[in-house]
Amino acid sequence: MKKTTLIKFTGLMIYAVSLAALSSSGVVRSQGATEFGGPLPELTPGQLELFGVGKQVFLAKRSVEEGLGPVFNDFGCAQCHDQPATGGASAVIVPKFGRIVNGVFDPMVEFGGPVRQSTGITIGNCSVAGEIIPPEATVVADRQSQPLFGLGLIENIPESTVLALADPDDRDGDGISGRPNLVMDPITNRVVLGRFGWKAQVPSILVFAADALLNEMGMTTTVFPRENNPQGRPVTCDFVPDPEDFDFDLDGISDGMVAIANFIRFLGPPPRGPVDDAVRAGEAVFARTGCHKCHTPTLFTGDSPVAALNHRAVNLYSDMLLHDIGPRADGIFDNVATGSEVRTTPLWGLRATGKYWHDASAATFEEAILLHGGEAEASRSSFTSLTPAEKNDLIAFLNSL
Numbered sequence: 001m002k003k004t005t006l007i008k009f010t011g012l013m014i015y016a017v018s019l020a021a022l023s024s025s026g027v028v029r030s031q032g033a034t035e036f037g038g039p040l041p042e043l044t045p046g047q048l049e050l051f052g053v054g055k056q057v058f059l060a061k062r063s064v065e066e067g068l069g070p071v072f073n074d075f076g077c078a079q080c081h082d083q084p085a086t087g088g089a090s091a092v093i094v095p096k097f098g099r100i101v102n103g104v105f106d107p108m109v110e111f112g113g114p115v116r117q118s119t120g121i122t123i124g125n126c127s128v129a130g131e132i133i134p135p136e137a138t139v140v141a142d143r144q145s146q147p148l149f150g151l152g153l154i155e156n157i158p159e160s161t162v163l164a165l166a167d168p169d170d171r172d173g174d175g176i177s178g179r180p181n182l183v184m185d186p187i188t189n190r191v192v193l194g195r196f197g198w199k200a201q202v203p204s205i206l207v208f209a210a211d212a213l214l215n216e217m218g219m220t221t222t223v224f225p226r227e228n229n230p231q232g233r234p235v236t237c238d239f240v241p242d243p244e245d246f247d248f249d250l251d252g253i254s255d256g257m258v259a260i261a262n263f264i265r266f267l268g269p270p271p272r273g274p275v276d277d278a279v280r281a282g283e284a285v286f287a288r289t290g291c292h293k294c295h296t297p298t299l300f301t302g303d304s305p306v307a308a309l310n311h312r313a314v315n316l317y318s319d320m321l322l323h324d325i326g327p328r329a330d331g332i333f334d335n336v337a338t339g340s341e342v343r344t345t346p347l348w349g350l351r352a353t354g355k356y357w358h359d360a361s362a363a364t365f366e367e368a369i370l371l372h373g374g375e376a377e378a379s380r381s382s383f384t385s386l387t388p389a390e391k392n393d394l395i396a397f398l399n400s401l
């Protein structure tokens, strides 16, 4: 226990120190354009090196000998995050499940929930079965992989900016409330704004890296040092000492989790597509139909020791808040988020996304818009009364993001 704590702090201190040491001064306010999968513009040579090393760890496939399993969904991050470039999304869907008991959501940990790991490891003649969704589950939600472009910018939007956008009691009477997810940060043990994942259930990139290592790959880290129990049963066949990720070291200074977090934090935002008259007209339609009330076009980062993240415009098209989106939400409760609330999906990079909505149930923009209900009901219905030309402009605009 003591050893774990010590290692945990060592790893994090190195993370903080390396970022501070590699920062440079100078404030430039434009976000800059990159190609999909490229680094943030204006990184220092040292930061670019961390990006490159982190990318190798992100691309690496872990083996059973390195700690993969006992149950897992895939061998490495890039297996689910590589479209249209490394760090993007993919068509891979990971279901979450649970049930409602006496009106309360139960993530069914004793059955291996809430994330299903579909595959088990085999080593020698020891095998673990992949998990199945237990018949007792009454809520099952497909969740598609999300793109990671520009997440360092999103992480650096001050909490106060997002909290100021919340209107939980709908004081302005526009039918749109919006509230923050508030989650325990397992590193600082403080309740903070949740930012990442479909329900904004994870507070930081580093915690998401640790979470994904555990829940997608079965790799324990200094943040989450205990294995998931396969289908809720005791761990077998995985004899690698925990935390398993700690020695996965390419740069000589840190564990895999930290290297991966560096890659994601320095990953550039999606580049904006070409803007023509239809796109400009569509942007006006977007505002007129009230889309921008949740899909806030631009927020700004606060202070950061990394110049490329310091006081930058973030054209994410999201308020980072949870909204009641009606009957087509996922039914999963997560921290503050109820089953009908989902985080406003950032729309930047939308033209490179294959399917839309948390469960990939929309094949076109129009289908995605029509799935909106709840707080977005008024916006959805103004969309349905647009002329075909206005709809085309709106779609051209979404296709330019």
Ligand code: HEC
Pocket: 073, 074, 075, 076, 077, 078, 079, 080, 081, 092, 093, 094, 143, 144, 145, 146, 147, 148, 151, 195, 196, 197, 198, 199, 205, 208, 209, 212, 213, 216, 217, 260, 264
């Ligand atoms: C088997 C597929 C799979 C693998 C492997 C995987 N992910 Fe993901 N990733 C997902 C899915 C699905 C989501 C959506 C999670 C949710 O909220 O339900 C996601 C979401 C994320 C997000 C949140 C993005 C956002 O915009 O909020 C981050 C960060 C992330 N993954 C990082 C990683 C890292 C780092 C690894 C490797 C350690 C990894 N993922 C491995 C499928 C995967």
Ligand code: HEC
Pocket: 176, 286, 289, 290, 291, 292, 293, 294, 295, 322, 323, 325, 328, 329, 330, 342, 343, 344, 345, 347, 350, 353, 355, 356, 357, 358, 359, 365, 368, 369, 372, 375, 376, 379, 380, 383, 398
């Ligand atoms: C009340 C807030 C709200 C309003 C208003 C709103 N949206 Fe959304 N939007 C959301 C939320 C929340 C999601 C995520 C829903 C999910 O996946 O379950 C979403 C998802 C989307 C998606 C799917 C993105 C993806 O990658 O999966 C698109 C496209 C979209 N919205 C466009 C629009 C457009 C266009 C309008 C205006 C006609 C609009 N939205 C109005 C909150 C809103």
